[in-house]
Amino acid sequence: MEDREYDLAFFHRHGFHRRTCAGCGHAFWTLGEFDRCQEAPCRDYGLVGHPVFARPQSPREMRETFLSFFEGRGHTRLRRYPTIARWRNDVFFTQASIYDFQPWVTSGAIPPPANPLTISQPSLRFIDLEEVGRSGRHFTEFEMMAHHAFNRPDHEVYFKERTVELCHELLTSALGADPAAFTYKEEVWEGGGNLGPSLSVGAAGLEVATLVFMEYVRDGDALKPMPLTVVDTGYGLERFTWASQGTKTAYEAVFGREYDELRRTFAPREAAILIDHARAINFLLTDGVVPSNSKEGYFARLLLRRALRILQKTPEAPELLAILDRTGRELALDFPEVGAHRDDLRRVVEAEAEKFQEAIARARQTIRRQEDRVRATGGKVTSDDLLGWYDSLGVPPDLAVEELRAPPPIPEDFYAQVAARHENEAPASDYAETTEVLPEVPASVPPTEVLYYLDPYTVSFDAHVVFADGPFVVLDRTYFYPTGGGQVTDTGHLGDASVTDVERRGPHVFHRLDAPSTVHVGDRVRGRIDPVRRTQLMQHHTATHLLNGALREVLGPHVWQAGAYKAPEAARIDITHYRALSKEELHRVDRRVNEVVRADRPVKSYFESRSEAERRFGFTLYQGGAVPGKELRIVEVEGFDVEACGGTHCTHTSEVGAISVLDVERIQDGVVRLTFASGERALDLREEHDAILKEAARRLGVPVAKLPDGIDRLLAEVEEGRKRAKERRQEDLGATAERLAADPTATETVGGVVLVVASVDLDRNGLMELSRLLTKEPGRVAILAAERDGKGTLFVGSTAPGIAAQSVVDAAKAAFAGKGGGNPAAATAVGEPGAPLRAALHDARTAARRAADS
RNA sequence: GGGCUGGUAGAUCAGCUCGGAAGAUCGCCGGUUUUGCAAACCGGAGGCCUCGGGUUCAAAUCCCGACCAGUCCA
Numbered sequence: 045m046e047d048r049e050y051d052l053a054f055f056h057r058h059g060f061h062r063r064t065c066a067g068c069g070h071a072f073w074t075l076g077e078f079d080r081c082q083e084a085p086c087r088d089y090g091l092v093g094h095p096v097f098a099r100p101q102s103p104r105e106m107r108e109t110f111l112s113f114f115e116g117r118g119h120t121r122l123r124r125y126p127t128i129a130r131w132r133n134d135v136f137f138t139q140a141s142i143y144d145f146q147p148w149v150t151s152g153a154i155p156p157p158a159n160p161l162t163i164s165q166p167s168l169r170f171i172d173l174e175e176v177g178r179s180g181r182h183f184t185e186f187e188m189m190a191h192h193a194f195n196r197p198d199h200e201v202y203f204k205e206r207t208v209e210l211c212h213e214l215l216t217s218a219l220g221a222d223p224a225a226f227t228y229k230e231e232v233w234e235g236g237g238n239l240g241p242s243l244s245v246g247a248a249g250l251e252v253a254t255l256v257f258m259e260y261v262r263d264g265d266a267l268k269p270m271p272l273t274v275v276d277t278g279y280g281l282e283r284f285t286w287a288s289q290g291t292k293t294a295y296e297a298v299f300g301r302e303y304d305e306l307r308r309t310f311a312p313r314e315a316a317i318l319i320d321h322a323r324a325i326n327f328l329l330t331d332g333v334v335p336s337n338s339k340e341g342y343f344a345r346l347l348l349r350r351a352l353r354i355l356q357k358t359p360e361a362p363e364l365l366a367i368l369d370r371t372g373r374e375l376a377l378d379f380p381e382v383g384a385h386r387d388d389l390r391r392v393v394e395a396e397a398e399k400f401q402e403a404i405a406r407a408r409q410t411i412r413r414q415e416d417r418v419r420a421t422g423g424k425v426t427s428d429d430l431l432g433w434y435d436s437l438g439v440p441p442d443l444a445v446e447e448l449r450a451p452p453p454i455p456e457d458f459y460a461q462v463a464a465r466h467e468n469e470a471p472a473s474d475y476a477e478t479t480e481v482l483p484e485v486p487a488s489v490p491p492t493e494v495l496y497y498l499d500p501y502t503v504s505f506d507a508h509v510v511f512a513d514g515p516f517v518v519l520d521r522t523y524f525y526p527t528g529g530g531q532v533t534d535t536g537h538l539g540d541a542s543v544t545d546v547e548r549r550g551p552h553v554f555h556r557l558d559a560p561s562t563v564h565v566g567d568r569v570r571g572r573i574d575p576v577r578r579t580q581l582m583q584h585h586t587a588t589h590l591l592n593g594a595l596r597e598v599l600g601p602h603v604w605q606a607g608a609y610k611a612p613e614a615a616r617i618d619i620t621h622y623r624a625l626s627k628e629e630l631h632r633v634d635r636r637v638n639e640v641v642r643a644d645r646p647v648k649s650y651f652e653s654r655s656e657a658e659r660r661f662g663f664t665l666y667q668g669g670a671v672p673g674k675e676l677r678i679v680e681v682e683g684f685d686v687e688a689c690g691g692t693h694c695t696h697t698s699e700v701g702a703i704s705v706l707d708v709e710r711i712q713d714g715v716v717r718l719t720f721a722s723g724e725r726a727l728d729l730r731e732e733h734d735a736i737l738k739e740a741a742r743r744l745g746v747p748v749a750k751l752p753d754g755i756d757r758l759l760a761e762v763e764e765g766r767k768r769a770k771e772r773r774q775e776d777l778g779a780t781a782e783r784l785a786a787d788p789t790a791t792e793t794v795g796g797v798v799l800v801v802a803s804v805d806l807d808r809n810g811l812m813e814l815s816r817l818l819t820k821e822p823g824r825v826a827i828l829a830a831e832r833d834g835k836g837t838l839f840v841g842s843t844a845p846g847i848a849a850q851s852v853v854d855a856a857k858a859a860f861a862g863k864g865g866g867n868p869a870a871a872t873a874v875g876e877p878g879a880p881l882r883a884a885l886h887d888a889r890t891a892a893r894r895a896a897d898s
Numbered sequence: 899g900g901g902c903u904g905g906u907a908g909a910u911c912a913g914c915u916c917g918g919a920a921g922a923u924c925g926c927c928g929g930u931u932u933u934g935c936a937a938a939c940c941g942g943a944g945g946c947c948u949c950g951g952g953u954u955c956a957a958a959u960c961c962c963g964a965c966c967a968g969u970c971c972a
Contacts, residue, residue: 136972170972337969338899346970403968410903413911436903438969466971469900713968808956812919837955841919850918863955866918874955 047071049241050230054208060228070231073243076224083229083246091248095290098220103187103298104378106285107164110189113218117210119191120158123658124379126331127168127185128340130669136340141165141190142256142276146236149194150258152272153550154673157654160193160201164281166327166379170343174459177316180293181250184347185324187281195273204241207255207275211245219288221247228255237262238270252287253279295319302374309361314354321347322371329389330382331663332604334620335396336714341620348396353440364397365390381662388600395622407437411447419450427452431461482547482554483513491551493521496534497649497677500582500692503536503573509565515557517569522546522553524573529668530608531585531691536573539563543571576724577612578692583723584615585691586647586681587637587700591718592667593685594637595619598629605667606715610691614706616719624710637703640684644698648680661686702726773810780804781817797844797896801827801889803881808837808872815841815870825892827852829885836860836881838873838888847895855891859883 050071055062060073067086072078080086101109115121125144129135138144141163148154164187175182191210193201208228216223225247233242233256240260245253256276260267286294295303295316306315328344335345348364355361369386376383411433415425425448430441441458445451455461489511495502502523511518517538526548527533533546538555545556555571563569588608596603599621607618625633657665657676665676665688679689681697694700701723711717721729737748746754784790790802800818804811811828818826819841826841838856840849850871853864857873860881864873875881 339972342971406968409910417912432902433969435901435970436968462970466901469971816919835955864918865955870919872918872956 045230045232045241050243052205052208054205054212055228058212058223065227065229068229070229072227072229072246074224074227076227078227081229081244081246082225082227082248083244083251084249087249089249091250091287091290092292093290094248096221096225096247096250096252096287097215097284100289101285102300103281103285106288107187107189107281107378109218110214110279110281110284111162111164113214114160114162114191114210119160119162122158122161122163123655124163124165126663126666127166127327128331128333130666131671136343137168137170138165139167139169140276140278141167141188142192142274142278143167145192145194145274148673150238150272150274152196156192156194157674160191160275162189162191164189168324168327168343170346173346176320177295177313180295181283181286183282183294183298183320185320185327189279189281189284190277191275192277193275195275197271201275203273203275204257207257207277208243211253211255211277215245215247215252219284233258233276234262239267240273247287250283250287252283253277302370305370306367309358310354314358318351318354318367319371321351322367323375325351325368325393326372326375326382326389327379329392329602330379330385332602332620334392334602334622334714336712338712341714345396348393349400349438352397352400353443357442365393368393385601388602391600392602392622403438404443407433407439408447410437411439411444415448415450424450425452427455427458430454430458431465434458434462435465482549483516485511485518485552489518489552490520492518492548492553494548494553495521495523496525496692497651497690499523500578500649500694503575503578505571506568507571509563509567509569511552512561512563512565514560517555517557517561517563518552519555519569519571522555522571524553524555524571525578525581525692526553529585529689529691530588531581531610532612534573534578534581536571538571539569580612580723580725581610582692582694583700584610584612584721584725585689586694586697587703587720587722588615588617589647589679589681589685589687589689589693590637590640590697590700591617591633591703591705591720592619592687593681594633594640595621595718596664596685597636598632599625601664604664608668613725614719614721616717618711618715618717620714621716622714625708625716630705630708634703634705640681641697641700641703644696645682645684647693647695647697648678648682649693649695650678650680651675652678657688699723702730704729774813777810777814777817780814784818794893794896795898796823797847797892798824799827799889799892799896800825801885801892803829803831803885806830807832808839811837811839811872812841812870815839819843825849825852825896827885827888827892829881831881834877836862836875836879836884838862838864838875838881838884839871840866840888840892841870842868844896846898847892852888852891852895856884856888859887 055073058075060075062071062073063079064071065081065086067080070081072081111121125138127138129138129143132143132146135143142150144163144165145156149156166185167188168185170184172182173184176184193203195201195203215221215226227246229244229246231242231244233240238258238261240257242254242256244251245255254277258274258276259270261270282294282298286297289297291297299319302319303315306318310318325344325347333340333344335341335348337345351364355364372382372386418425430444430452433439433444434441441454445454495505505523507519507521509517510520524536524543524546525531525534526546528548536543538557541557541559541561543555544558547554547556588610592605602620604620605617606620609616652675654674654676657678665686667687668689671688676688677690678686679691679693680686703720703722704726705718705720706729707719709717737751741748741751744751744754744758784800784802791798791800793799804814806814811830815826815828818824822843824843825847828839830837838853840852842849848868850866850868853866853871853873856862857864860875860879860883862873862875862884864871866872875884
């Protein structure tokens with residue numbers, strides 16, 4: 045990045061000078077007399093006891109100071125976004141305020157909700173988890189205060205000069221800091237293929253803010269200017285609060301009385317971890333994470349288990365729920381949604397605590413057993429075992445050590461070693477976008493007017509072709525619904541050609557025909573949508589919303605849609621929930637959802653400003669993922685369910701027809717999938733299932749109502765038959781054994797050993813069982829031969845101490861080219877097809893006699 | 899999304915390295931003993947060794963693949 049990028053008129057106007065930091069080598073701008081930038085490690089922390097700002101402020105006051113400062117300077121104040129970044133597939137959590145606007149707003153695809161804007165965004169970062177409570181300034185949950193501006197070539201809001209001016213005014217006028225206390229360090233920010241200059245604002249050892257100017261796209265080695273430039277700033281609320289108070293650590297300043305209360309029971313580090321985690325958990329659960337073993341759910345589990353472990357180790361510790369409620373109440377003063385649904389939140393936490401106790405109880409047992417085994421063989425438990433147990437059982441090392449009689453030392457770098465174990469794993473990859481490559485559309489082509497939003501019932505319309513390339517046609521207006529929001533595409537006809545797929549990219553809707561199009565730009569064409577398919581898709585989509593509403597009602601507001609798919613044949617919805625659905629719960633959902641269908645409630649679809657919609661309905665609007673933009677399309681089932689959704693919907697619930705849930709499965713920890721059908725399809729399926737039941741009943745010869753009993757009877761009979769066959773076989777074998785024992789040509793006694801030699805017609809298992817019957821007593825040897833499929837099998841069983849079964853078999857192998865082996869008690873060999881089994885039997889008998897004689 | 903554990907009797911688990919006749923404990927059933935119960939002792943029933951392929955004369959055991967559960971990491 046060239047120097048001129050940072051050479052701002054603002055700096056010159058106010059008498060800043062540019063220096064190079066003797067510590068890190070970065071250039072910086074300052075009014076002070078520094079030869080180093082004012083950030084650690086280039087300078088020590090100097091704010092303890094010497095606040096940077098004029099007046100101590102609580103987080104609440106500081107947030108308000110910040111937001112109203114920018115509001116007073118032309119910025120629109122936005123409410124926070126969810127901490128779970130459902131609108132992105134590259135990250136789990138909102139880690140900074142700019143995440144709210146990536147990728148669609150920053151790429152220019154969608155206009156920003158306000159411009160310029162200011163926000164204080166609760167953010168989650170797990171990278172410094174181990175530092176929480178240790179460093180005195182790290183948090184997993186923190187608020188990033190920001191002001192953002194999005195500049196288009198035709199509309200420049202503000203960029204570097206104004207940003208730095210605002211920042212400096214905030215620090216010095218609004219917060220009353222000494223103007224000479226700050227350094228603006230020159231850095232380069234890069235991310236997501238974009239980059240630009242940035243200024244890092246330091247004071248008293250602390251980096252208090254970062255001002256990023258996104259203006260380039262990396263194109264190989266060259267830099268291309270971005271069509272949209274973005275002001276991305278970040279001011280840490282917690283750091284600002286700390287800097288205003290100058291307390292020993294940030295935790296005293298930020299957590300205040302809550303921290304003092306916990307300090308009566310816990311060490312500073314533990315108290316800080318508990319509050320920090322409790323805040324993060326409150327946000328996570330409020331925003332719809334259910335603890336689980338993967339994805340975002342894992343982080344909720346991680347925090348909960350870490351907190352539980354601390355409480356477990358402390359005898360007079362309060363309940364986790366009490367701590368969560370205490371922090372939750374505090375947060376609710378600023379974020380009322382965190383205070384809602386506390387009972388449901390408690391149930392989620394209780395279920396999770398229970399799972400942890402179970403896991404630990406299981407693990408304890410395993411650890412004890414494994415130690416016993418290791419010690420029995422003269423070994424000892426090593427720190428490697430501790431690593432293994434943590435990885436596979438989830439046992440924290442300190443807990444494992446409690447359980448062991450001879451514990452190894454816990455390595456200092458335990459968690460680093462855990463990380464090392466996972467180093468070589470394949471990185472998590474974004475699932476590949478399988479969308480077909482659509483042709484480029486010239487900028488002159490006007491955007492498609494999408495009419496399906498306004499009227500889902502029109503299935504025939506006229507439009508003009510504005511673009512055509514190969515099988516793709518773009519119209520000036522269309523009623524065809526393109527694949528999106530989990531709803532598959534409409535099909536139908538454009539003129540005489542079949543439309544097989546419809547996709548939306550940017551402002552254009554592409555109709556894909558089954559053959560290269562013969563239409564030309566300017567042609568007027570008639571579009572006809574397959575009405576049966578469209579109706580079924582509408583029913584399935586509206587049914588999905590109804591089910592979601594019923595599930596939230598029955599199971600609790602922790603239920604969020606975690607995915608959905610609506611095809612004509614069936615639809616499915618994945619929801620977050622902490623255990624499998626019980627029969628009773630499913631029954632209640634089924635009843636409730638069909639009750640809402642029958643009640644014929646109106647389903648309204650309309651556009652509304654984002655802020656108004658959020659104010660009225662809250663974040664649960666974003667069941668299908670949060671959508672940035674000024675306007676949201678709202679689908680509202682009156683008094684029951686409201687979601688931001690772009691799909692085609694029925695206008696009354698009764699149009700959905702019956703809803704049948706076909707299948708419920710737990711697809712992963714914390715996620716339950718319901719597969720269902722509605723409308724005609726539900727009736728078709730019901731008929732099909734009915735026919736299957738009747739046919740099954742007919743074949744069993746019972747009435748449908750007696751089907752389960754009939755199956756039980758059938759199974760019992762099968763079991764009985766199996767048992768009887770087994771018994772008969774035992775009897776037959778027993779009879780054979782008796783016959784052989786009584787047959788002088790088969791049985792002889794040599795040197796005190798009873799030797800039975802016989803050819804029988806049995807399979808391998810039969811030979812074994814017969815041998816077992818013949819050798820129940822000690823001092824017996826059975827030599828049995830059988831032929832199956834032309835191959836001879838020789839089996840020898842022995843309870844005679846001097847006669848090893850496998851040596852008898854070995855002696856006979858040569859005679860029939862046999863392969864096999866065994867142990868002293870039993871041995872088998874199978875010969876080549878057609879090889880003389882009789883000779884082998886003879887050799888075996890000879891060998892056994894000789895062994896018995898000696 | 900990836901790694902690691904694990905899946906054997908109703909329950910909890912041995913056995914798996916190194917392939918060769920499926921085990922223990924608890925529970926269950928019956929008996930002895932006891933006024934009765936518990937306990938003790940004796941005896942018994944109970945297994946598609948998760949499923950599907952492969953290797954082998956032979957697989958609970960080795961290899962490959964599914965499925966299920968747990969766990970760690972992103």
